[in-house]
Amino acid sequence: MALFSLQQQSLGYAGRIVLRDISLTIRAGEKIALVGPSGAGKSTLLHHLHQLQPDQIALCPQADGLVELLSAYHNIFMGGLDRVSPLAAMWNLIRPLAQARQQVAQVARQLGIEAQLWQSVDRLSGGQRQRVALGRALYRQQAIFLGDEPVSALDPLQGKLLLESVLSQHQTAVVCMHNPELTLALFDRVIAVANGGILFDRPASELSQHDFDALYQGGSMTDEHASNQPTADQGLPTSCISPAQPGFNQSNREQ
């Protein structure tokens, strides 16, 4: 069954077209990675998919979208706002609902942030914030997951474990990815976006590290280096991303 179907569509934002005449079909059950240089239109495509059926999608945006003053609990809870009555939702701000407390605590345990559940999120590190944002998406309890580099602030091993668990809890997933190793290990279809269109759209099993290197050499490499540090604006200590991640960083350096 086709969940999303784009036919010869042009997408963009702020009056500027980023992707021209793209066609794409996404079926239920697929686990898709979107790859490509920064600014190629991955986020644009993801947001377009989100807008097609926003109420059936668990979204994990790139700027994590957390509300600073609220606790991690409340930030996760708001993913399930539609499952409680408006009055209960208001009351929950004053006194957390017993049932939601248990459920959210379980999500937090799974993400490894149980100890930070009652801290306001402005006190959390970049990695912890990403876990909270993932927690909200999980608590949406939808069949479709859309994520924009949801584990970029975590080290590759932890990122892999978390993403694995997120993918297993959603029937369909479309995720913007940076790390080729993770991409090849966790997804079954890879869509590469570059130069205003879709460069390739192939099963992950047919791809190798080499294809990624080619992709990034073909794409606009100049700004890739700067944006290859997604953690910088999230206040994560640099120790989390060094030693250098394999893959894209490396390919940059080889340039």
Place this chain on the structure above:
Amino acid sequence: MLPALLTRQETHSSARRLTAIIGLLWLAALVCLPWADLDIRATEPLDELARIGWGLITPGWDDPASLVQALGQTVAFALLAVAISAPLGLLAALMFHWWPVRLLAAALRSVHEIFWALIFMQIWGLSATTGLLAILVPYTGVFTKVFAETLALQNRTPEQSLPPAWRLIRWLYTRIPQALPPLLQYTRYRFECALRSSAILGFIGLPTLGFHLETAFKQGQYSEAAMLLWAFVALIASIRYWLRPKLIPVYLLIAIWLLPETIGFSNPGYLWQFISQDIWPAPLLAGDLSGTFDWYWKLLSGQAWQGLLQTLLLSQLALLLTLLIVLLVYPLATRRLVGPKIWWPGRLLLLLMRSTPEMVMAYVFLLLLGPSGLPAVLALAIHNGGLIGFLVAGKSEMEYQRQQQQPLQEPSGLLLYSYVETPRQLPALLAWLFYRWEVILRESAILGILGITTLGFYIDSAFEEIRYDRAFMLILVTALLNMLVDGVSRWLRRLAEPQAVSAGRG
């Protein structure tokens, strides 16, 4: 040449644009000068001034209990009004995208507290209900607009990852906590304004500070009047020490207990009669079309026009004088200009200037100079000059502290004032001035209550003569004028300051 300078794309120099704006202010004031009534009519102003001055330095009060009660009731009205109007404003701000809500908010805030009080007094008499409603009705309008603007500025990303839910619930979880610090800060600022509003409601008879102040002045008891004033200034200066979030529930209970006992009772029949009959002219109710036209024409070309003209003339003069006073006093509270020794007395002066309500100052000047527009112009300029001077000094101080780490090569004294500090602060200063323009206009209409022939004078007289139809129409004219000026001042602010200055509105 001026219009060309005022449209931004035509100018190549920001300095020239600002100079042009200030030139326009001078021009407007010069045009107004011959028409405004600014005579000094008092016989011996200096003697009176000496007595008031003596009173100011020898404050005293025979009956401390009544002083405490007057202050307590002033705080009670302000606190309860803000406690009710801020949440109402927040609720209305959630519906600000709906045009009837925007219109209603604009209408509520375009009528001054005193006029609301005069209206409600006809229905509920001199009662707690009247005082409370008079403050909370216009304040709800103000809160609605400012809160809606603040919420609109928030980042939208958090909302994207939420499931469908009521806007109220979604915003309770996202935009309201996101915007909480500025919302609270504005509410706190508004509470200070409400204290002043509450105090001046005494001038029309409610048992707040203004009532005792007017009585003391009328009896020539200047020491008592001074005591009230000093107590009020101390109350405002110490807000941040006594207004603790945890104590607010306790304060609210005390406030309810402190309110005057007269709750104000009116039978619903009278309320309906007031709305459906009393405020409309007789020929209109009788269906006499040409009579209605005559009635409106007579009012609009007579009292409304006279009042409007004086209101505009006086506020234009007050606006220029405010600018001059700001330029004069802001250095006194700016540490890099006057050094630490004058800094503290300078700050005290600005505090006195901004926390004395315009109405009280105008009243004193009326005693000194006799009835004319001059007392109004002076009072408005001093109060607003103090307020804007305080904001400018605060901004300069913040920049000073930030720059202290890096040594700067700068001139000193008058050169520093005229070459560095004033040009640097001018855009923000003008933006704040135009924010206050609206307030100055509203206030100059209100000062008519004291006998200066602005719109407020005719409105007050109409209420005294029980001509509600006339009073209603004149209030409507005042409200429309306020909305017009609101629009024009927003346009001027955009000209003076490319980036919005968000503080100091109100």
